[in-house]
Amino acid sequence: MTRAVVRGVGHYLPDRIMPNAEFEERLETSDEWIRSRTGIERRHIAAEGQLTSDLAIRAAQAALADAGMDADRIDAIVLATSTPDYTFPSVATMVQAGLGMTRGFAFDVQAVCAGFVFALANANGLILSGQAKCVLVIGAETFSRILDWDDRGTCVLFGDGAGALVLEAEEGAGTSADRGILSSDLNSDGRYKDLLHVDGGVSSTGTAGHLRMQGNAVFRHAVEKLASTAHLALEKAGLTAGDVDWIVPHQANLRIISATAQRMQVPMERVVVTVQDHGNTSAASIPLALSVGKQRGQIHEGNLIVTEAIGGGLTWGSVVLRW
Numbered sequence: 001m002t003r004a005v006v007r008g009v010g011h012y013l014p015d016r017i018m019p020n021a022e023f024e025e026r027l028e029t030s031d032e033w034i035r036s037r038t039g040i041e042r043r044h045i046a047a048e049g050q051l052t053s054d055l056a057i058r059a060a061q062a063a064l065a066d067a068g069m070d071a072d073r074i075d076a077i078v079l080a081t082s083t084p085d086y087t088f089p090s091v092a093t094m095v096q097a098g099l100g101m102t103r104g105f106a107f108d109v110q111a112v113c114a115g116f117v118f119a120l121a122n123a124n125g126l127i128l129s130g131q132a133k134c135v136l137v138i139g140a141e142t143f144s145r146i147l148d149w150d151d152r153g154t155c156v157l158f159g160d161g162a163g164a165l166v167l168e169a170e171e172g173a174g175t176s177a178d179r180g181i182l183s184s185d186l187n188s189d190g191r192y193k194d195l196l197h198v199d200g201g202v203s204s205t206g207t208a209g210h211l212r213m214q215g216n217a218v219f220r221h222a223v224e225k226l227a228s229t230a231h232l233a234l235e236k237a238g239l240t241a242g243d244v245d246w247i248v249p250h251q252a253n254l255r256i257i258s259a260t261a262q263r264m265q266v267p268m269e270r271v272v273v274t275v276q277d278h279g280n281t282s283a284a285s286i287p288l289a290l291s292v293g294k295q296r297g298q299i300h301e302g303n304l305i306v307t308e309a310i311g312g313g314l315t316w317g318s319v320v321l322r323w
Contacts (some may be wrong), residue, residue, distance in 0.1 A: 003172040003180030004127040004135070006323055007069065010062025011163040011291035012055050013278070018207025020156070027152045034156050043159025043279030046142045052162075056140035057098040059162035059287070063136065064099075067166040067194035069100040075132035077106035077125045080115030080139045080283035082312075083146060084108060087202055095162030104132070107220070112196070113250050115139060116228040119186040120165075120319045124270075127169045138164040139283035147199055148210040157209070157253070163166045163287025165214065176238050178320045179192045179302070183236035185229045186317040192221065196312035201299030218310075225316045227263035228231070230308045233318040243304055248293060250309030251275035251285040257292050260308070271299055282311065297322055 019042045020031035034040055046055065056079060064071060078091035092106035110116040116139035123135040140162035147155045172178030195217050200209020226249070234240060241264045249257050251274050261271050272293040274285075281288055286307050293299040301323055308318035 001172050001178070002128055002169050003178050004124045004167040005170040005180040006321065007168045008065070008067025008166040009164070009287065009291045009294055010059050010061045010064070010066050011064060011161065012058035012315070013161045014046045014050060015041050016045045016047060018045050023152070023156055027150070029093065029152045029156060037255070038157060039275050040157065040279045041276045044161055045144045050073045050142070050275050051083050051146035052081055052140050053085050053091045053094040055142070055160065056091060056138050056164070059140065059164040060095055060136055060138055062291070063164035069166060071101050072103070073134050074101060074103045074136045075134050076123070076126055077104070077136045077138065078107045078109060078119045079106070079125070079265065080111065080119040081141055082112050082115065082282060083142045087289070091139070095138065106151070111311055112313060112316040113252060113280070113282045113285070114309040114313070114315040114317050115311065116286045117309045117317040117319055118124035118186060118315070119278060120181065121186055124169050124181045124184065127167060132257055133169045135248050137162060137167060138162065139285070140289045141282040141284045143211070143282055145210055146211050153215055154211050154213050157165070159278050161245045161278055161281040161284045161288050162290050163284050163291065166187055167285055171173045177220045181319060181321045183233045184317065184319045185233040185236065187225070187229060188313045188315040190313060192314040193312070195221070195314065208222070221254060221314060222310045222311040223259045223263065225310055226256070226308045228258045229316055229318040230264055230306050232308065233320045239304065239320065244270065244306050245303040246270055246272055246293065248272045248286060248289050248300060248304045248305055248307045251278060251289055252280045314320045316319060
C-alpha cells in the first residue's frame, strides 16, 4: 500500500519579536492577563514589505534541506493560507517560482486555522491517487495584516510565520505500523461563520477587513470538536489515544490545548507546545510546531503523531501519521 511519508520539515519566523509588554503601552491589558488566559508570551511580526510568499519560500527551503532534496524533486505544492499576497495568483505558484521550479503544479487551500490539516489530507490524496510522488505541504500566514490593533480580544493572539513538510510516496504494508499518513478526518459547518471571520473581502467590501471572533463560543466548540476529530481519525487508523506518542495541535491557546489533551486522556508531557513563543499563526502553527518539536529532539522516526486544528468556517479536522 502506498503511504505519504514525511521526508523533511522546516519553518521560518520573521525577525521581529513582539512581546506582550508592547500591548501595555496602548491597550488596557497586561503581560500577566495575556499569559494567564492564552499562554502566549510573544509572537513574530512580518516586516514591512515581507509577504506570506516570502515566509513560505524560506520554510520550504528549510524543509527541502532537512529532506536532503532539491526543488526539482517536487511534483506539487499545496499551500494553506488565509492571508495571500494577492487575490490571485496563488501563494503556492509564487513559492514554485521562488524555488526555481519549472514543472509540476501548485495551489492554495483556504480553511483558516485548520488549513494545514486540510492541505495534508489533499497532499495525501494526490500521492495515493498517483497524481504526485513528492509533495511540498506548506502553511504560511501574515495575520498581522488583518488584525484590528485596537481590539485587545484578538490582536494579542496572533502572529506571523510559516512551516513546511516534504511528503513522498513509499510502499508500506498497509498496517498502522507503516510510516506516513495513516488517516484523516475533515469537517466544516458554515452555520458558525459569525463566530470567527474577517469582516471584509473582494466581493463584499472590496477591502481586506479585520479579524473578528467570539472567543468564548470558539473555545467551547474547539475543545469538543478537536477531541472528537482526533478520536475519529485514530479509529479510522485502528488506533487509540494510548498509542499516541505526540499530539501536535493547532497552537491557538494553551487552555484549549490542555483541555483537548485532557479529553483525549493524553498527558501534557506528550503534547508539543509552542504557542508561548509564536502565538496563533493559523495555518502555519502545526508545521511550525512539528519543525520545532523535531529540533527540540521530541519527535523521532517511528513516533505516532496526531495533529488537530479548528478554524473559521467553522472548519476542523485531524491527521494521524507515523513520523
